[in-house]
Amino acid sequence: MKNIRVLASVLLLLFISGQTVRLADGSAAGETRYTVLMMGNKAGYESSIANPAGGSRLYYEFNDRGRGPKITEDIVVDKDGIPSTTHNAGIDYYKAPVEEYFSLSSGNASWKNRAEAGRQQRSGAAFYVSISGVPEETAILARALLVASGGKLPLLPAGEAAIEKRREMKVEVRGQSRTIVQYAITGLDFTPIPIWLEPDGKFFALVSGSWFAVVPEGSEALAETLAKAQDEFDNQRAATLARTLAHKPANGLAFVHAALFDSETATLHRNYTVVIAGNKITAVGEEGKVTLPPKVEVIDASDKTLLPGLWDMHVHLDANDGLLHMAAGVTSVRDMGNDMERLLETRDRFDKGSQIGPRVLMAGFLDGRGPYSGPTKVFADSELEVRENIDKYSKRGYVQIKIYSSIKPELVPLIAKLAHEHGMRVSGHVPAFMTAEQFVMDGVDEIQHMNFIFLNFMFDQVKDTRTPARFTEVALHGAEIDPSSAPVRSFIKLLQEHRTVLDPTLNAFEGMFTDRPGIMSATYAEVGDRMPTQIRRGFLYGGLEVPPGMDQRYRDSFQQMLKMTKTLYESGIPIVAGTDALAGFNLHRELELYEQAGIPAPKVLQLATLGAARTMKRDQELGAIQAGKLADMILVDGDPVSRITDIRKVRTVVKDGIVYQTKELYAAVGVRP
Numbered sequence: 001m002k003n004i005r006v007l008a009s010v011l012l013l014l015f016i017s018g019q020t021v022r023l024a025d026g027s028a029a030g031e032t033r034y035t036v037l038m039m040g041n042k043a044g045y046e047s048s049i050a051n052p053a054g055g056s057r058l059y060y061e062f063n064d065r066g067r068g069p070k071i072t073e074d075i076v077v078d079k080d081g082i083p084s085t086t087h088n089a090g091i092d093y094y095k096a097p098v099e100e101y102f103s104l105s106s107g108n109a110s111w112k113n114r115a116e117a118g119r120q121q122r123s124g125a126a127f128y129v130s131i132s133g134v135p136e137e138t139a140i141l142a143r144a145l146l147v148a149s150g151g152k153l154p155l156l157p158a159g160e161a162a163i164e165k166r167r168e169m170k171v172e173v174r175g176q177s178r179t180i181v182q183y184a185i186t187g188l189d190f191t192p193i194p195i196w197l198e199p200d201g202k203f204f205a206l207v208s209g210s211w212f213a214v215v216p217e218g219s220e221a222l223a224e225t226l227a228k229a230q231d232e233f234d235n236q237r238a239a240t241l242a243r244t245l246a247h248k249p250a251n252g253l254a255f256v257h258a259a260l261f262d263s264e265t266a267t268l269h270r271n272y273t274v275v276i277a278g279n280k281i282t283a284v285g286e287e288g289k290v291t292l293p294p295k296v297e298v299i300d301a302s303d304k305t306l307l308p309g310l311w312d313m314h315v316h317l318d319a320n321d322g323l324l325h326m327a328a329g330v331t332s333v334r335d336m337g338n339d340m341e342r343l344l345e346t347r348d349r350f351d352k353g354s355q356i357g358p359r360v361l362m363a364g365f366l367d368g369r370g371p372y373s374g375p376t377k378v379f380a381d382s383e384l385e386v387r388e389n390i391d392k393y394s395k396r397g398y399v400q401i402k403i404y405s406s407i408k409p410e411l412v413p414l415i416a417k418l419a420h421e422h423g424m425r426v427s428g429h430v431p432a433f434m435t436a437e438q439f440v441m442d443g444v445d446e447i448q449h450m451n452f453i454f455l456n457f458m459f460d461q462v463k464d465t466r467t468p469a470r471f472t473e474v475a476l477h478g479a480e481i482d483p484s485s486a487p488v489r490s491f492i493k494l495l496q497e498h499r500t501v502l503d504p505t506l507n508a509f510e511g512m513f514t515d516r517p518g519i520m521s522a523t524y525a526e527v528g529d530r531m532p533t534q535i536r537r538g539f540l541y542g543g544l545e546v547p548p549g550m551d552q553r554y555r556d557s558f559q560q561m562l563k564m565t566k567t568l569y570e571s572g573i574p575i576v577a578g579t580d581a582l583a584g585f586n587l588h589r590e591l592e593l594y595e596q597a598g599i600p601a602p603k604v605l606q607l608a609t610l611g612a613a614r615t616m617k618r619d620q621e622l623g624a625i626q627a628g629k630l631a632d633m634i635l636v637d638g639d640p641v642s643r644i645t646d647i648r649k650v651r652t653v654v655k656d657g658i659v660y661q662t663k664e665l666y667a668a669v670g671v672r673p
Contacts, residue, residue, distance in 0.1 A: 032203075033217040034136075036062040039210060039339060039375040040223070044068065046214055048136055048203065051076060055083070058134040061090075065372045065405070066467040069093050073134045081144035082125050082153075088113075088132045094468065094512075096545035102128045102156075109156055114517045115540035118157055128156040129188065131537055135214045138195050139203035142183055146201065159533030161187035166194070166233055173219050180204045182229060188534045190320040190669035191237075194230040209319060210339035211375065234319060238355040241323070241668050245356060247659040251295040252277040253631075257287065258301035261641060263308050263610035263624045266602035268641045274306060276631040279657035284627050299652065305639055307605060308625055309358075309632035309655060310647075311612035312587045314448065314503050314578025317346055320669055321583035322357025327665035328584030329634035329650035332612070332622060333358045336402050336448065336580070337365035337376065344396065356665070358655065359632070361616055363427070364393030366415065367404035372432075372466035374404040386414055394422040399616065402448070403428030405466045409438070416443030425616075427503070432466045435459050440494055446501040446615075448578075450509060450561050453502070453568075454478045457487055475513050475544060478557030483567035492571045501615055503578045504565055506593040507586045513558040516551075517542035523581075523589050526648060530672040566598035575599075576615055577608040588648045601644040631657040 036044035044062025051057060055076035062068045071090040078084050088100040092114075100113035109120045113131045120126075125148065127141055145151050145163035152162045166182040179199055184192035196205040205226055207213040213223040253276040260272035273290040275283040283290045292298070309331025315321065317335050325333060335343055343362060350357035366389060367374045368381050380386045390401060401419040403412065409431050419426045420443070427446030430439045436447060436456035447453065451474045455462055458481075462473045482488065495502075507523050515521045517540070520528050524539040531539070546554055569575055577594070579586040587608070594604045613623025621630045633654045638646030653660045663673035 034203075034205075034214045035217050035220050036060070037213040037215065037220060037223050038062065038064060040377055041373075041375070042220065045217065046135060054078070056136070056140075058136050060134040060136075063371070064093070065374060067093050067095070069098070069132075071098060071132060071134055073130065073137065075137065075140065077140065077144075080125060080147055081140060083128055083140070086128060086130060088130055088134075092132060094471075094544055096542075098132045100130055100132050102130070104128070111156065114542060115537065116157065116518065120156060122156075124154070126154040126156045127161065129161075129534060131541065135206045136203045138185065138188075138193065138206060139197060139201075142185060142195050142197060143201040145185065146183075155187060155533065157533075157537070159187055161185055164192075167229070169229060171219075171222055171225065173216055173222075182226075182233075184233070187532070190324070190532065190535065190671070191234070194233070196226060210342050211318065235349070235355070238322075238349065242354055242356050245660060245664050245668065246353065248657065249276075249297040249659065251297065252282075252293050253654070253657070253659065254292050254296045254298050255301045255306055255633075255635065256292075256298055258304065258306040258635075259639065259641075260284070260625060261305060261307040261602075261605060261609075263606050266600075266606040268305070268602075268639075272306070274625055274633070276654065276657055279631050281625060281627050281629050281631050284625055299635070301635055303637075304651070305636045305641065305646075306625065307634050307636060307640070308609040308623055309634055309653070310587060310608050311577065311623075312358075312579055312583075313576040313612050313615070314505055314580045315583065316580070317343060317357075317360065318583075322346075322350060322355055323665050323669050324583035324585070325358045326356055326584075326653055326655065326660055327650070327662045327669075327671070328587060329636070329647070329653055329662075330584055330587055331358050331632040331634070331653065331655040332361070332618075334361045334363060334400070334578070334612075334616065336363045336578070337374070337404075338362075339377070340364075340393075340396065353658065356660065359622075361400070361618075362393075362396075362398045363400035363402040363425075364389070364398040365402050365404060366390075366407060366428075368406035368408055368431075370406045370466075373406050376404070380407065380411065380415070383411070383414060386411055387418060390415070390418045390422060390424070394424060398424065400425040400427060403431060403444070405429045405432055405470075407431045409434040412439065412442040412444070427501070430455065430465060432464045437491060437494060440498050440500050444500070446503060446576075448503045448505070449580075450502075450504040450506060450564065451478075453491075453564060454481055454561070456491060457481050471509075471512055472544060474509075475554045475557050476547075476550065478560050479553055481560060481564075483560070483564045488564075488567070492568065492573065495568070495573050496571065499574070501574045501576055502568060503576050504561075505578050505580045505590070506561060506565065506597075507589045508580050509561055510558055510589075510593065511581075512543040513554045515541075515543035516546075523586065526588075526645070527585050530666075532670040562593065562597040565594065569594075569597075569599050569603075574611065574615065575607055576612050577604075588645075591647055592644055595644040602641050604644055605640060605647075631655075 032048045034046040046060045049057045058073040061070040073088045076085045086102040102111040205215045207226045255274045260269045271287040311332045313334045315333045347360040349355035365376045366380045416426045426444045430436045430452045521539045528539045610623035613619040635652040637649040640647040
């Protein structure tokens with residue numbers, strides 16, 4: 001505590017409040033400003049002011065549907081660019097207070113943040129990566145790596161980072177030609193993080209696909225150019241992995257001695273043989289009753305379970321996700337909102353085999369304009385825009401429309417009608433100022449997220465569900481909603497009549513409601529220690545900020561979600577397993593939570609395989625291990641039919657007849673098997 005107080009005093013001396021000189025345009029003297037973009041839309045900004053003592057004062061904020069951080073980071077670095085002091089203050093993405101400190105003096109490193117407090121004695125250089133840092137901190141790390149021996153540095157609290165130069169590129173900034181350099185940093189994430197610097201090492205931009213970008217103010221149009229330049233390297237890496245990790249048996253493949261999960265009956269058949277030729281299943285039967293083709297490649301599945309490939313019915317595909325999904329046994333996904341062109345490109349690479357990833361079904365995202373608009377370029381505030389966008393999605397091969405929170409309620413019936421005329425499903429968030437009951441009656445096929453079920457009974461308290469109140473109010477009052485009460489029974493009857501499907505994403509609410517700072521997230525408790533070090537740190541951060549005295553209430557509200565899930569399942573409401581979270585690992589947790597809720601493990605596996613395929617009308621070719629269907633299946637080292645948690649032990653994955661070994665896929669993203 002003493003060191004923290006000293007550090008705070010030093011930082012106050014360096015940056016005395018109110019001493020910054022402001023110019024006529026509102027910027028500070030010597031300030032560099034950047035625009036924060038989300039899905040191409042301006043969402044906030046970052047600013048940087050040089051610190052005479054060495055280092056910078058950084059400020060960062062953005063608005064994402066009422067969420068988003070406001071962080072000031074004061075960082076002082078030594079002659080080698082290594083931070084000697086760091087202080088971050090403000091609020092995080094969910095508006096919880098941020099107070100993070102780091103100091104390094106005479107080899108003594110100490111740090112404290114929401115999730116961690118620690119000390120280390122260092123004999124050499126090491127870089128502390130803030131858990132609440134501003135994007136430009138990545139550039140500070142890049143500069144330190146560029147002058148470090150071998151381009152590598154130990155990280156604090158643990159890990160190692162390395163840097164490589166990718167390319168130089170000329171761009172135009174405010175009418176002037178400038179040279180910028182793309183580097184890639186490893187050791188922070190599952191795959192290398194690209195960052196753009198000027199030749200002198202100054203931060204220029206940080207771009208993550210089409211989802212997120214920090215670019216110089218006035219040069220927002222560059223974001224897509226930089227993303228495409230990054231894609232060249234990422235796609236080359238993906239193609240190399242696809243060539244080296246994918247195995248196509250020359251004379252077919254046979255699993256023998258397998259315990260086969262029959263997804264039609266949700267039962268297990270012992271000692272079965274399954275034969276694959278090309279991308280199709282050609283024979284399935286009891287041991288001794290199936291003739292193996294000559295020279296077929298044989299996998300002994302003794303003491304293992306063979307299941308259809310899993311489905312994740314709620315994803316937003318990003319760069320790393322293909323490998324993570326496949327390693328976890330997820331061979332089909334439904335993307336619930338993404339940049340259209342990038343998603344189509346990603347799906348095509350998966351289908352062609354130039355990148356490892358699952359089959360992709362696409363849902364088109366629709367939202368209204370406003371301060372809480374979702375991350376999209378597609379808006380529908382009028383009947384004309386609804387018609388044009390649904391037609392566009394249909395022509396590009398989308399099979400579903402996802403309605404988001406700022407859509408005008410009066411447009412929902414039209415969206416449902418037009419989408420159904422195009423043969424598309426309709427689902428989504430329940431829009432603001434509308435109940436889930438009205439949403440169902442207006443013709444939607446499915447509701448995303450369990451919190452919207454609870455909000456149906458909280459309409460007097462929460463009418464505007466565009467804001468974070470759709471989480472916090474459910475955390476505070478969800479425990480009060482009885483799944484056996486008359487209002488809930490009446491609502492369930494409506495769901496039954498309309499055959500409405502539910503996509504609960506329970507894992508997301510488990511994290512929000514029950515994670516606590518400094519304690520490994522329950523969602524990742526089984527896998528956290530296998531992750532890259534910096535990823536693991538994030539699992540200690542905690543969920544929503546819990547008001548005083550409400551810790552047990554938040555936990556009880558999540559338990560009530562589990563009870564509601566069981567009630568809905570037992571009432572015959574179809575449930576599909578989706579995550580809306582970290583690829584692969586979170587689907588395993590979602591399935592575990594269904595069993596915790598009271599759904600028998602065989603039925604959980606059924607809904608995550610054949611149930612999903614039926615919902616998406618793909619059950620004629622997917623969802624079951626049967627002759628004539630596509631060869632998508634997983635071999636599990638254990639018996640998830642008896643112990644659902646064994647679903648985490650996927651060893652071999654087959655998608656479209658191509659064979660992958662899970663340990664090799666995980667190694668490619670820095671995850672220990």
